[in-house]
Amino acid sequence: MAIEELKILTALLPELKPDASVPVGPGDDCAVLKFPGASGVELLAAVDQLARDVHYTSDTPPELAGAKLLKRNLSDIAAMGGAPRWALLTVAAGGRDAEWVLRFCRGVAACAEEYGVVLTGGDLAGLCADTEVATLTILGEVPAGKAVLRSGARPGDAVYVTGEIGNSFASRHHLAFAPRLAEGRFLRGRARAMLDVSDGVLLDARRMARASEVDIKIDASRIPLRAGAALPGALSDGEDYELLFAAPDGLENMWPEELAKLTRIGEVLPGSGRIVDRDGNEYPARRSGYEH
Amino acid sequence: MAIEELKILTALLPELKPDASVPVGPGDDCAVLKFPGASGVELLAAVDQLARDVHYTSDTPPELAGAKLLKRNLSDIAAMGGAPRWALLTVAAGGRDAEWVLRFCRGVAACAEEYGVVLTGGDLAGLCADTEVATLTILGEVPAGKAVLRSGARPGDAVYVTGEIGNSFASRHHLAFAPRLAEGRFLRGRARAMLDVSDGVLLDARRMARASEVDIKIDASRIPLRAGAALPGALSDGEDYELLFAAPDGLENMWPEELAKLTRIGEVLPGSGRIVDRDGNEYPARRSGYEH
Numbered sequence: 190m191a192i193e194e195l196k197i198l199t200a201l202l203p204e205l206k207p208d209a210s211v212p213v214g215p216g217d218d219c220a221v222l223k224f225p226g227a228s229g230v231e232l233l234a235a236v237d238q239l240a241r242d243v244h245y246t247s248d249t250p251p252e253l254a255g256a257k258l259l260k261r262n263l264s265d266i267a268a269m270g271g272a273p274r275w276a277l278l279t280v281a282a283g284g285r286d287a288e289w290v291l292r293f294c295r296g297v298a299a300c301a302e303e304y305g306v307v308l309t310g311g312d313l314a315g316l317c318a319d320t321e322v323a324t325l326t327i328l329g330e331v332p333a334g335k336a337v338l339r340s341g342a343r344p345g346d347a348v349y350v351t352g353e354i355g356n357s358f359a360s361r362h363h364l365a366f367a368p369r370l371a372e373g374r375f376l377r378g379r380a381r382a383m384l385d386v387s388d389g390v391l392l393d394a395r396r397m398a399r400a401s402e403v404d405i406k407i408d409a410s411r412i413p414l415r416a417g418a419a420l421p422g423a424l425s426d427g428e429d430y431e432l433l434f435a436a437p438d439g440l441e442n443m444w445p446e447e448l449a450k451l452t453r454i455g456e457v458l459p460g461s462g463r464i465v466d467r468d469g470n471e472y473p474a475r476r477s478g479y480e481h
Numbered sequence: 482m483a484i485e486e487l488k489i490l491t492a493l494l495p496e497l498k499p500d501a502s503v504p505v506g507p508g509d510d511c512a513v514l515k516f517p518g519a520s521g522v523e524l525l526a527a528v529d530q531l532a533r534d535v536h537y538t539s540d541t542p543p544e545l546a547g548a549k550l551l552k553r554n555l556s557d558i559a560a561m562g563g564a565p566r567w568a569l570l571t572v573a574a575g576g577r578d579a580e581w582v583l584r585f586c587r588g589v590a591a592c593a594e595e596y597g598v599v600l601t602g603g604d605l606a607g608l609c610a611d612t613e614v615a616t617l618t619i620l621g622e623v624p625a626g627k628a629v630l631r632s633g634a635r636p637g638d639a640v641y642v643t644g645e646i647g648n649s650f651a652s653r654h655h656l657a658f659a660p661r662l663a664e665g666r667f668l669r670g671r672a673r674a675m676l677d678v679s680d681g682v683l684l685d686a687r688r689m690a691r692a693s694e695v696d697i698k699i700d701a702s703r704i705p706l707r708a709g710a711a712l713p714g715a716l717s718d719g720e721d722y723e724l725l726f727a728a729p730d731g732l733e734n735m736w737p738e739e740l741a742k743l744t745r746i747g748e749v750l751p752g753s754g755r756i757v758d759r760d761g762n763e764y765p766a767r768r769s770g771y772e773h
Binding site: 193194196197198200201204205206208210211214215219220222224225226227228229230232234235236237238240241242243274275277278279281283287290291294295298302307308309310311312313314315316317318319320322324326328330 | 485486488489490492493496497498500502503506507511512514516517518519520521522524526527528529530532533534535566567569570571573575579582583586587590594599600601602603604605606607608609610611612614616618620622
């Protein structure tokens with residue numbers, strides 16, 4: 190039931206007017222907003238959805254689904270190098286009882302407490318269909334001008350990924366993952382471009398390459414595979430929620446060992462948004478990732 | 482397909498911990514947030530949902546449905562005495578083509594431009610059912626400590642409502658209304674308690690009475706009825722999106738004539754959350770409004 194997100198956004202986004210209060214608008218992991226009267230700190234804002242049979246199945250424990258919704262958003266804050274502060278939650282549900290919805294909300298609330306996020310509001314609604322969809326809006330902060338965008342990669346930078354990639358569904362990593370907030374904060378001021386891997390390394394690397402107007406070479410043999418994962422699927426299955434970033438070569442030498450495993454998987458080349466393998470052959474632009 | 486919102490919230494809200502960064506949390510029209518480094522200004526945040534067959538019908542022009550979603554949120558900002566700044570949008574849709582979703586989003590975007598709101602992000606998703614639900618998160622600002630809450634009504638205050646009440650669906654007011662932003666700003670520092678009338682005058686007055694720990698007397702004969710509206714339904718049909726507020730008696734004498742019509746409809750009495758008619762008889766607590 191795809192709704193042709195790309196087609197809609199391609200039509201809509203150019204119609205939106207830029208505004209001085211929004212240094213970073215739609216198209217990055219979070220928007221960056223200049224709050225009046227605040228100097229030295231900028232507001233981060235992002236929203237994400239979680240729908241049954243897309244992001245979890247009917248028999249997923251609702252607490253885990255709720256926590257996943259918040260962690261997806263925390264991963265977006267991490268990818269900007271920011272810190273999360275507040276969240277707003279909505280649930281629209283049909284064909285579920287109040288107990289399911291309450292357990293879902295408690296999953297969000299428990300996860301919020303774990304990560305120091307304050308749940309400040311929300312809305313619950315009925316839906317005239319046997320399904321449900323929830324949204325979470327995350328608000329956070331980042332030192333002014335220091336958010337790590339997708340657009341700063343430069344030829345010669347190394348490309349890194351945290352943690353492991355692939356087999357997220359079968360391993361239940363897509364429910365159990367920890368958002369890479371500490372890694373994101375460490376990378377603020379160190380990474381030149383960053384995003385979180387939600388739709389597969391290849392598709393997300395392409396987003397960085399296009400935003401940065403460079404090519405990116407990915408050496409698939411270096412991809413740190415999760416147990417049970419195999420190439421080439423691991424590059425496009427998605428739901429990894431790891432950080433993919435470009436930084437000056439040698440970052441691995443200063444990487445704190447208490448953080449998630451770091452792997453250098455490629456490099457930034459002059460170019461125009463292509464992803465190439467270690468032999469320089471282009472990965473096809475289509476079917477290289479799943480848009481969740 | 483109600484999901485027993487009240488039952489869920491009654492269980493969930495006491496479990497949420499208060500936080501010094503959130504002077505006003507769940508339960509008012511917007512949350513009030515203290516943004517780090519910002520002095521003199523507080524952040525307002527609210528989220529609302531719009532679902533097919535609940536807030537509009539299948540044949541409602543999508544542009545009007547989109548604008549309604551934003552205006553519902555602007556009405557929440559108005560009810561705090563605030564000014565809107567930014568919005569984030571989500572749409573989850575099944576059984577609609579990309580054209581419908583694009584027209585819906587354009588309705589939001591055009592309305593945002595009209596009200597000086599910057600659309601800064603969002604998310605589009607498919608839904609495995611023939612329905613759709615959209616959410617909008619509104620972010621705004623209010624001078625620090627000046628947000629008008631539901632809880633400030635005092636015995637002796639007069640109770641007022643802006644505009645007209647009732648017959649919102651048949652008249653299409655529920656799509657055509659203008660959020661009372663100018664009225665809300667004028668009332669900042671003047672109204673002691675305020676909310677917007679989304680679920681009917683009686684239910685929303687009861688919310689104010691409970692939050693303020695007072696009784697409120699409503700003189701139904703004074704309710705300014707919209708053409709085609711009739712009592713008692715007009716008091717409970719909802720979707721009026723007018724401001725209901727308590728203020729010191731005599732506010733009508735300083736009301737700027739360029740603002741929406743103002744009508745005094747009652748007064749605040751000592752009490753504990755009851756709504757009474759002009760003879761002092763209590764309106765029943767159930768079935769006095771529709772929770773949208």
